[in-house]
Amino acid sequence: MSIKTHILLQKKKKNILELWMKNQLADEGLREDLISNDELRGQSEELINVLVGNLSGDNFTDFDSDEWSPVIEILGGIAITRARQGFSPRETGNFVFSLKEAILEVLQEEIKGDPQTLFTESLKINRLMDNLSIITFETFIKGREEVILRQTDEITEISTPVIRVWDGILALPIIGTLDSARTQVVMENLLQEIVETGSSIAILDISGVPAVDSLVAQHLIKTVSATRLMGAECIISGIRPEIAQTVVHLGIDLSNIITKATLASALAYSFKIMKLEVKRAGAVNKF
């Protein structure tokens, strides 16, 4: 009987597509803002062509067979595009599930008189479509993970600017959690900038670091030590009261490091080291 089914499906391809499109367009979750109807039809047609084209009597239940790879490829492509476009998992899932409904509907229409055959064939179609949904989901999640990874990289890139606040004074505001990978980037950027500008003082501002634990402190100490090896002084500023409390409670020794509460006081201290004075403009004339 299964031989009949795939021929049947091939014959009824048009019907299935129409039904499927109707199902998709009738769905409340249709995202017209993300995908146009024409585009949706194009995707659906492509998938159904490949799917029905690759159906044969014997590969119905064997999903490892090579004949499925074009279907998987197309489905994967669609799932990844949808993940990037910002479709929800439900919307992506519905794409495949509505196809199943359409196929089953056509099947029911065709094999009306024979409930036994209808049941066996439906079961097969079910199994096939479930497998395809799983593939869709796997690729969808993979696509989402890629997006997350890329964003993480971007955040690391942009969030560690080295600012030249004065001739010979660099400031480096750290925003976000400080982990090993990030410390490495921060350290490299800072040291490179010290060499390029010939600065003798670097201010590491940690007001944007949400929490300091022993690991983060270790990273900070490393950065300070490396800066000192280069021949520059490193000041840590922006230490909030809570952070001071945690640091002391954890028993971290920061006594070898110059620490200041605010960036302003760190800058004032740097001026003092460099023997610079900041004066009010009017003060020059007064004696």
Add this chain to the structure above:
Amino acid sequence: MDKIPILRLGAYLLVSIQVDLYDRLALTLEADLVQMVNKTGAKGVLIDISAVSIVDSFMGRIIGNIASMSKILDAETVVVGMQPAVAITLIELGLPLKGVHTALDMEKGMNLLKTMIGDSSGEEDQETDPDYDDTIA
């Protein structure tokens, strides 16, 4: 065998390492330098490592040794021009070079030496800011 030249400039000794140090060369340098400090009675040693791109823990130790030995012979050591990659490597190796003074370049290193030696002899430059201490404590 290769040798790293040690130049004398007044009360200072200048060493510029232009090649990647291998172990034997480093040991020779250590011995030569201590000899020279002793012979010339130098007050300061300036080691320029701006051309050194590779270090290992042995090198880190040699630099530390030179500083300690010179200190015993009453000379300060300043290491100048360390590359960022070298600094990161030394830190990752757990060698923060305690007791070694550092400076960004030759000029700043020379100024630092002058300040330190001026301070210790108490003859010149009394205006030095007490806060300005580049020692790696």
